[in-house]
Amino acid sequence: MSWRAVARKDFRDARRSRALWGLSVLFVALSVLVAVAFATVDLIGGPDPSPTGLVTMLAGAVGTFVSLAAVITCYRSLAGERESGSVKILLALPHSRGEALLGKLLGRTAVLAIPVLGGLLIGVVVGSALLGAVAALPTVALLVVTLVFTLAYVSIVVGLSATTGTATRAATLAVAFFVVVELFWDVFVLALVYAASGFAVPTGGLPDWTFLLNQVPPTSSFVTTMSLFVPGSDAAAGAGGAAPFYLTPWVGVFVLAVWIVLPALLGYARFSAADL
Amino acid sequence: MAAIQLDGLVKQFGDVRALDGVDLSVHEGEVFGFLGPNGAGKSTTIDVLLDFVRPTSGTATVLGMDAQAESTAIRARTGVLPEGYHLYDRLTGRQHVEFVSESKGLDVDPVAALERVGVADAVDRRAGGYSTGMKQRLMLGMALLGDPDVLILDEPSSGLDPAGVRDVRAVVRREADRGTTVFFSSHILSQVEAVCDRVGILREGRVVAVDTVEGLREAVGTDATLRVTVDGEEPHLDAGVTAVRGVEGVTSVTRDGSTVVAHVEDRGKIEVLHAIEDAGLAIRDFETRAASLEELFLAYAEGDR
Numbered sequence: 001m002s003w004r005a006v007a008r009k010d011f012r013d014a015r016r017s018r019a020l021w022g023l024s025v026l027f028v029a030l031s032v033l034v035a036v037a038f039a040t041v042d043l044i045g046g047p048d049p050s051p052t053g054l055v056t057m058l059a060g061a062v063g064t065f066v067s068l069a070a071v072i073t074c075y076r077s078l079a080g081e082r083e084s085g086s087v088k089i090l091l092a093l094p095h096s097r098g099e100a101l102l103g104k105l106l107g108r109t110a111v112l113a114i115p116v117l118g119g120l121l122i123g124v125v126v127g128s129a130l131l132g133a134v135a136a137l138p139t140v141a142l143l144v145v146t147l148v149f150t151l152a153y154v155s156i157v158v159g160l161s162a163t164t165g166t167a168t169r170a171a172t173l174a175v176a177f178f179v180v181v182e183l184f185w186d187v188f189v190l191a192l193v194y195a196a197s198g199f200a201v202p203t204g205g206l207p208d209w210t211f212l213l214n215q216v217p218p219t220s221s222f223v224t225t226m227s228l229f230v231p232g233s234d235a236a237a238g239a240g241g242a243a244p245f246y247l248t249p250w251v252g253v254f255v256l257a258v259w260i261v262l263p264a265l266l267g268y269a270r271f272s273a274a275d276l
Numbered sequence: 277m278a279a280i281q282l283d284g285l286v287k288q289f290g291d292v293r294a295l296d297g298v299d300l301s302v303h304e305g306e307v308f309g310f311l312g313p314n315g316a317g318k319s320t321t322i323d324v325l326l327d328f329v330r331p332t333s334g335t336a337t338v339l340g341m342d343a344q345a346e347s348t349a350i351r352a353r354t355g356v357l358p359e360g361y362h363l364y365d366r367l368t369g370r371q372h373v374e375f376v377s378e379s380k381g382l383d384v385d386p387v388a389a390l391e392r393v394g395v396a397d398a399v400d401r402r403a404g405g406y407s408t409g410m411k412q413r414l415m416l417g418m419a420l421l422g423d424p425d426v427l428i429l430d431e432p433s434s435g436l437d438p439a440g441v442r443d444v445r446a447v448v449r450r451e452a453d454r455g456t457t458v459f460f461s462s463h464i465l466s467q468v469e470a471v472c473d474r475v476g477i478l479r480e481g482r483v484v485a486v487d488t489v490e491g492l493r494e495a496v497g498t499d500a501t502l503r504v505t506v507d508g509e510e511p512h513l514d515a516g517v518t519a520v521r522g523v524e525g526v527t528s529v530t531r532d533g534s535t536v537v538a539h540v541e542d543r544g545k546i547e548v549l550h551a552i553e554d555a556g557l558a559i560r561d562f563e564t565r566a567a568s569l570e571e572l573f574l575a576y577a578e579g580d581r
Contacts, residue, residue, distance in 0.1 A: 002348075005378040009367070016366040085362035089372075089418070092326055092356035093379040094348045275289075276328040 002095045006103025007110070014073060014111045023069045024115030027061075031119040034061050035127030051135035052230060054127040055142050058120055059226050062146050063219035066116055067182060070153035071174045073112055077104050078162045078271060079170035087276055097272045101162055105264060109154045113147055120146060141229030149222040152259035156218070159263030162271040185217045212246050215255045224252030277340050279304040279426055279457035280325065285334035287320055287481075294320040296481035297334070302459055307452045309468030310461040312478035318461040319359045321478070322430050325459075326356060338426060352380060355424035357415050357432050359461075365404030369395060369414050372403060373421065382422045393417035394443060408435035416447065427451055427458045433467050445471050477576045484576050501565045502545055504536045508557035516555040523547045 014020065038045040038057045045053060078101070081087040090100055120142060128134040160173040180188075189210055193202055215221045228249045245251070280302035287295040295317045302308045312318050323329035324336050327347035336343035338350045363372065373386040390396040393413040398406060403414060412435045419427060429448070433441045448458050448471045462468050468475055469489055476486040485492060506516065517536060520529045525544030530537045538548050545564060552559060 002379065005375060008378065009364070009371075009375040012371055013364050013366050085358075085360045086364055088328065088356075088358040088361040089363070089415075091328060092351060092354075092358055092361075093376060094352035095379060096348050275330060276323070 002099040003103035003106065005093075006090065006095055006100050007107035010077070010104050010107030011110050014077075014108060017073060020069075020073050020111065020115070023065075023072065024119070027065050027069070027115055027119040028122055030061055030065070031058060031123030032126050034058055035123040036130065039127050039130035049131060051128055051131055051133045052138050054124065054131065055135055055138040056226070056230055058123050058127075059142055059146075059223070059230070062116070062120070062142075062149065063222055066112070066146070066150050066153055067178060067219055069112055069116070070150070070157045071178055074108050074154055074157035075161055075170045075174040076167050077108055077158045078267070079164050080161070080167045082165040082274075082276055083167050091276065098268055101158070101264065101268050101271055105151075105155055105158050108158060109147075109151045112154060113150045116146060116150055117143055138230045142226065145222065145225050145229065148225075148256055148260070149218065152218050152256050155260045156263045159265075159267030162267030164270075165274065165276075182217050182219060185220075186214075189213045208247060212251060215251050218256065218259050221252040221255035221259070224249045225256060226252075228252070277304065278302060278337070279306075279339060280308075280459060281335075281337045282321070282324075283335050285321065285324060285336060286332045287317075287324065287329060288332045293481055295324070295331070295334075298478070298481065298483055300476055300483055300486065302457060303474075304457055305452075305455050306473040307448060307458040307460065307471055309472035309475035310459060310478065311465060311468060311475055312461075312463065314463055316478040317481040318463075318478055319430055322359070322428055322459075322461065325428065326351065326354075326358070350426075353425045355419035355421065355427045357412075357419045357429045359430035359434075361415060363403040363406070363411055363414065366402060368402055369399045369406075372414060372418060376418045376421050380422050384421055389421055390414065390417050392420065393447070409437055409440050412436055413440065413443075416444065420447070420451070423454065423456070425456060427456050429458065429460045431461055431463070433462065433464060441467060479576065500540060500542055500545065502538045502540055502548055502562065503564075504538070504549065504552055504562040505560045506534055506536060506552060506557040507560050508534070512556045516552045516557045519551040519555040520548050523551050 034057055035054060038054050039049055045057070078087070081090060091097070095103070124134075124139050124142075156177060157174050160177060161170040164170050164173065192213070193206060193210060194200070196202075196207070215224055278301045280300065282298050282300040285295050285298040286293070298317070298321060300321075310318055310321070320329060324331050325338055325343055327344055327350075330344060339353060341350050343350060364375075367375070369390055370386040373384065373389050376382075377384045387396050387399055390399050393416050395406075395410050395413045395417065398410060398414075403411065406414065412432070416429075416432065419429070427448075429444075432444045436444065445467065448460060451458055452471070452473075458471075460468060460472065472489065474486065474488050475492065477484050506513070508516065513531065513534065513536075517529050517531050520526060520536060520538050523540070523544055524547070525541035526538050526548060528539045536552065540548055549559060549562065
């Protein structure tokens, strides 16, 4: 249970970060703004805004915010400790490197999840009060899936941070991940489609496998997973009644799980072998 | 069983061979001074003991446990003041103590813990605002939590004022009295000399000497210095110098006005005084100074031996 001490320490430490407080205030404000706009502005929420639509609307704000906030609050998590030398305090104590990494992962997830889930909850409360109706199940789903998504993003950034001993390199890795996997992924997929069609614009719809590739960015798999619980939100492209697993929204759940496990393992492999 | 046992420890960092076959055995309950100039490999050796760094070859055990395979069990029984550490700037002294006690499964009172090292009044201030000396005291206080069996102190006096240095020495003595093994690295020798049962000298990644301070002194053969101020006229002064030169155990004699300075083995000191009186000089005053560890250390560290 050694990771608990690390998680608690890390939580206490990271929650005092000014950047985190700034981001938290921003997210709560954004969440309330989205809720009010959805409930009162016809152009956004339609003439008859539903509480389920409110949840979908709020979910749209989660992806970008959590990904950026995770990069900002977590890139230093291990690389920064190695660079400054505080890792010598952490690891002079009876924590294995795996426990230290796990503690970091869970501590930072808590630090990030509290303002995110709190912001969403405030948004739901404000929006539902204006609408006079609550979509209970979609709201619970939103909170749970957001928590899982937050864990995945923290795992990515902490995992990358664990591979290096300098904060600058950790920041570079985290930003590079964001740019390649979040910003330019669509372009990459389209380029593949173009190449697969013999370097011509494909006729007809996009091939099935693009759906799978499109799930790779964590923010996409978050949206796809949400569609499982909030019908009509962003229905999966190729999803039909008898579609194979890889064409159903469950792929989103699978991809999120991979993003939780894989970066943490990669980070552990590098961190546990490193000379500090 | 040895508290710390190093056998043929080698560590290669790229082109640099930081440790070049370190063999060392530290007995349980002793205060061991680990000496060497900066860059000799002291911190690398300690990093291996704590599994911060993996040796290229050779083995290290602490309390009979392998430093790599059983590192967490070792660290559960060890208190560490590492070199080049950095406190968590945003956490208070109290939170630092709580982190250590939680990590080691202890139940300690943070204020009492920090009283031991003289920073109890800063218990609720963030460590980022501590002075260098306060940081070092907090870190020492954290190392002492839970009464560890082994205390590893890497350059514990760096950043401390003379009062702090004295306090560190008192802490080491108190821990030693409790039976704690203390492994204490330093390049400032006077601090080691005063508290250590034995010292080991590291040079360029190798242990070049291990002995008690007395034993090293004998081995090096650096003599005591005896300064005798006399009343007397020429030619008695010159006769006195000649007489002293003839005493067994005297290696050199010089005269500075009416002061005779002799380098002499301990057992020859009285003979020197007799020889001066026999030469017809009256002794007005004399002082004797033992060879400092500094001189011994330089003799080893500079490779004279």
